[in-house]
Amino acid sequence: MKKIVKSFLIVFLILFVIAAYGIYWAFYDMNRLPKGDYLTEQISPDGKYTLKAYVTNGGATTSYSVRGELVFNAKNLKTENIYWNYREETATIVWTDNDTVVINGHTLDVPNQKFDFRHP
Known part of the structure; x- marks a missing residue:
């Protein structure tokens, strides 16, 4: 059970980081102007x-x-x-x-x- 929770948290963290970077890239990155x-x-x-x-x-x-x-x-x-x-x-x-x-x-x-x- 601990391995499943740990795996879920790692996958969630990776997806969160990817989504956060995508939002930054699309809406905040002034180098894309x-x-x-x-x-x-x-x-x-x-x-x-x-x-x-x-x-x-x-x-x-x-x-x-x-x-x-x-x-x-x-x-x-x-x-x-x-x-x-x-x-x-x-x-x-x-x-x-x-x-x-x-x-x-x-x-x-x-x-x-x-x-x-x-x-x-």
Whole structure:
């Protein structure tokens, strides 16, 4: 009986982990966002970061969206998507200091903070 319960718990745990990853992949992973067309970019005051903005067209049934990509200038790190907002076609980027950027009115402390309209 113990083996059956233990086996059931292991199978349940494996299925739970797979389902949790699937939900993350489908709804939270910002690396799956569409590339889009280049809009503009701004370099941080210390030159450590560049924020590039792209506009994406979802097709006839959805509105335009803006994606913000953080580039690490000093290091050979992979770029990060830190901004994703729906119903926008332009991007206004202002660096308020070396690590704080305002994108279309949304203030982010880079590189740790992100904005994704799907998750308020």
